[in-house]
Amino acid sequence: MSIAVEPSAGPTTVTQARRERLAGVLQGYGAAIVLVLLAVVGSVAFPTFPTLSNFTNIVTQSSFPLIVAIGMTFVILTGGIDLSVGSVFALGGVLAAYGSSWGGIVGGLLLPLVVCGTVGVVQGFLVAYAKMAPFIVTLAGLLAVRGLVLAVTSGGSNTPLITDPALQALGQSHVAGVNSSVVIAIVGVIVGTVLLTRSRGGQSVLAVGGSESASTYMGLPVARVKFSVYVISGLCAGLAGTLNAAYSSSGVPTVGVGLELSAISAVVIGGTLLVGGRGSLIGTLAGVLLLSVIQNLINQVGSLSSSVQSVVSGVFLAIVVIFQTVLSRTQRL
Amino acid sequence: MTTTTSSADQLPVLEARAVTKRFAGVTALDSVDFAVRPGESMALMGENGAGKSTLIKVLTGVYQPDDGDLLLSGASTRFAWPLDAQKAGVSTIYQEVNLIPLMSVAQNIFLGREPRNRIGLIDFRRMYTDARTLLDTYGIEVDVRRPLRSLALGIQQMVALARAVSINARVVIMDEPTSSLEAREVETLFSVVRLLRDQGIAIVYVSHRMDEIYRVCESVTVLRDGRVVQVGSLAEIPRVELVSLMLGRSVDRVQRSGATAFGATHSSDAPPVLVAADLSRKHQIDGIDIQIRPGEVVGLGGLLGSGRSETLKAMAGVMQLDRGSVTIDGKAVRSGSVPAAIRAGIVMLPEDRKVEGIVPNLSVRDNIVLAALPRLSRGGFTSRRNQDAVVDVFMKRLHIKASSPDQVVSELSGGNQQKVMIARWLAMNPKVLLLDEPTRGIDVGAKAEVQALIDELAGEGLAIVLVSSEVEEVVEGSARVIVLRDGSMGTELDGAEVTEQHLLAALAGAAEPMNSAPERPGEGR
Structure with missing residues (x-):
């Protein structure tokens, strides 16, 4: 004779349900809202901020980390993490330069994508099939790939240049007034969003992040899904590195240090849960732009030293994470 | 009802023949x-x-x-x-x-086999219609676009069933x-x-x-x-x-053997070992007084959300108090400190064994000596021999069924895990044992063993507080029952009053009016 009464899992009151829904909206679109507010405030405060050339500059500079963050969003949505993207980004740039020197634009695209994709394949295999912790696997990837970059550039002293005109054009030409990388990044966001929300594979990504054990029991191909996101992330980081090298006409071996952290920050600021299961690429887009705008506004102030810039970014990130946590609790996630 | 008497003649749809499965021997x-x-x-x-x-x-x-x-x-x-x-x-x-939990009802039903349109994208409109049709078949009315976690557990279970059945x-x-x-x-x-x-x-x-x-x-x-x-x-x-x-x-x-394995209920005339007075914490408990004598089993009754578990947590130092005191043998125990409570001799078996109790990846031995390590070690080091002595005694005494003390505790059955938990706390030589649902989720045999053990421990002079959702367990196990109501003291039943009828009456009296909406524990008071 049990007298226990199970509490309902549902919202207790209408107000609570409304509060939860509001928190969900804030979590998803908070970054976009703050981005707009910040842009308005910045436009009022700094006359040099709301100019076409400044905005072009912001979106161009954001396009490379955005492509990296697209891949990162997929990884984080499964509850994983990819710390190797900064190193893979550098590798992509260096290999694009080498590849284009003998193979033109085909070699300049194929070589970095194949190698960076292979990095993703190895990491994905170790995480998904050998069931190793993503943090450790990709930390090892960060170190090993950075070492590889140094190895192929004589310890980083050699900066291979991109002279192939077609590859240069890919990185430097303009479409509708913006750099081609911006177009590629936007296309990436759109394609990724369609994949995530409208394809079976994308739904599986969200399901695996939402509950890995439930996904297993529901017969979803959990390992294949986890494997795929690391390959996607490797490809995205390699492509971003290639485009960045094409943009600057050189494969600089020291780029991308700490890029993994800003990519993760952007994804989390964009409302993707670090535990996985919920998030969007639109949010990631807003997150990347937000970080760039903050950086830009700090530059507008001019009097802040570069070390203080990091402090401001760090404090801002901390505030966002606290905010996200509060929102998650409000929604009882 | 049995429309399928002919089923015996049919070929089994699923059959296991001479299936053997071993785990680590x-x-x-x-x-x-x-x-x-x-x-x-x-x-x-x-x-x-x-x-x-x-x-x-x-x-x-x-x-x-x-x-x-x-x-x-x-x-x-x-x-x-x-x-x-x-x-x-x-x-x-x-x-x-x-x-x-984060996905909608329809997404959950069709995950991995979503209806797709001509270009291979998920056709959400058809998915929602199909989900609604499917749930209608079983008389389940629910908005299929709502996230699963916003639904009551019962509905979630039905969604799981609908999913299972719809996969042919x-x-x-x-x-x-x-x-x-x-x-x-x-x-x-x-x-x-x-x-x-x-x-x-x-x-x-x-x-x-x-x-x-x-x-x-x-x-x-x-x-x-x-x-x-x-x-x-x-x-x-x-x-x-x-x-x-x-x-x-x-x-x-x-x-x-009756409904439970409790023998005679234990009461005592000795001066109380534990005196808890005016235990209070905002929104949770308010002015709870409890006295327990050595060798006495006191039941703590109440409906879910009445403050039973919270009262135990307050006494065990797990929950910080706003007001009130706990004394052991007249000496005050610092509130809100588990180490202080343990030193004073108060230990608690938590309600959720898996989350708050066992460390699943550790061995039986490690789980038992975990809390007692400070006592078994000298200068921060502990000898395996000391540990083994303790572990051996309790594994025998509580009849813990494990292949060896080295077996990982998560491989044991629920009942044996619970016994490991009890052993952990008995290894501390406690004066007061607080038990929160000690027999929940364990099988009949293990249940009887745990109940008999509670009996035996009380017989040896341990003061025990028993929280259980099962009426007969409280009634047959306790000499006294304190019924909590909405976080504060309700009726107290003593001696001959401790019967199922009295307890049910006390609980029923403690219940909120039937027509009021059920509240979540600890909220909205």
Whole structure:
């Protein structure tokens, strides 16, 4: 004779349900809202901020980390993490330069994508099939790939240049007034969003992040899904590195240090849960732009030293994470 | 009701032949035969640790049998993954709802096989329509776009069932599907189960609840210690015999032993060892007074959310108090400090064994000595010999069934895990033992053992506070019962007053008016 009464899992009151829904909206679109507010405030405060050339500059500079963050969003949505993207980004740039020197634009695209994709394949295999912790696997990837970059550039002293005109054009030409990388990044966001929300594979990504054990029991191909996101992330980081090298006409071996952290920050600021299961690429887009705008506004102030810039970014990130946590609790996630 | 009497002549849709499964030397299934026919509802029964879960996992492709065969409609088959079993039409409803809380009802039903339009994208409109049609079939009304987590557990369970059935299921395995459902939801579930059975779907039903088994099943397979001890029609097996088969005890002994294993209830005239006065914490408990004498078992009654667990946590130092004091033998215990409470001799067995109790990856030995380590070590180091002495004593005394002290505790059955937990706290030589639902989720036999142990410990002079949702456990186990009401003191029952009727009356008196909406514990007071 049990007298226990199970509490309902549902919202207790209408107000609570409304509060939860509001928190969900804030979590998803908070970054976009703050981005707009910040842009308005910045436009009022700094006359040099709301100019076409400044905005072009912001979106161009954001396009490379955005492509990296697209891949990162997929990884984080499964509850994983990819710390190797900064190193893979550098590798992509260096290999694009080498590849284009003998193979033109085909070699300049194929070589970095194949190698960076292979990095993703190895990491994905170790995480998904050998069931190793993503943090450790990709930390090892960060170190090993950075070492590889140094190895192929004589310890980083050699900066291979991109002279192939077609590859240069890919990185430097303009479409509708913006750099081609911006177009590629936007296309990436759109394609990724369609994949995530409208394809079976994308739904599986969200399901695996939402509950890995439930996904297993529901017969979803959990390992294949986890494997795929690391390959996607490797490809995205390699492509971003290639485009960045094409943009600057050189494969600089020291780029991308700490890029993994800003990519993760952007994804989390964009409302993707670090535990996985919920998030969007639109949010990631807003997150990347937000970080760039903050950086830009700090530059507008001019009097802040570069070390203080990091402090401001760090404090801002901390505030966002606290905010996200509060929102998650409000929604009882 | 049984429209499918002919099912016995049919070929089993799913069959296990001489299936054996071993884990690290322990044989979980020993040459088990199991078969279920179309339209048959087969109860799978046994104590915890009898091998039910293992058998289910073998049938659904989670585990591979070490030996023996699986047959699907007479043809030998092999499920390498759960997906293989699902594709073959074997679906499972688990005890805990195994769906994705953040996704919508419709997404959960169609995950992995969403309807797609011509260009391969998911057709959400059709998915919502199909989901609604499917749920309508079973009389479940719910907005299929709502995220699953916003629904009551009962509805979530129905969604899981709908998903399972819609995958062209030929066999549906239900593992304690009602353990988190309310009575009304159980009725809905049963009507769905009958509907499925009439459609010719085979049901394998696992439950500890006898009432349910006799209501929805026609035949039964009883497992004990990894072996099949009985297969047959439920109509020919009386309840008492079923219990005796599960326990491996003779029928007349089961009949004599009453509802619980408690002997005489323990009261005492000694001065109280623990005096808790005016325990209060905002929104949770308010002015709780409790005194316990050595050798006394005091029951703490109350409905869910009445503050039972919170009162225990306050006494054990787990919860910070706003007001009030706890004294042991007249000496005050610092509030809100677990180490202080343990030093004073107050220990607590938490309600949720898995989350707040055992460390699943540690061995039996490590789990037992965990709390006692400071006492067993000198200068921060501890000798294995000291540990072994303690572990040995408690493993024998509490009859902990493990292959060795080195066995990982998560491999033990629920009852044995609970005993490991009790051993951990007894190793601290406590004066007061606080038990929060000590027999929840463990099988009948282990339950009786734990109850007998509580009896024995009280007999040795330990002061015990018992929280249980089971009325007969509180009544038969306690000398006194303090009934809490909405976080504050309600009725106290003493001696002859401690009867089921009195307790129910006290609880009923403590309940909120029937028409008020149920509140979540700790909220909105």
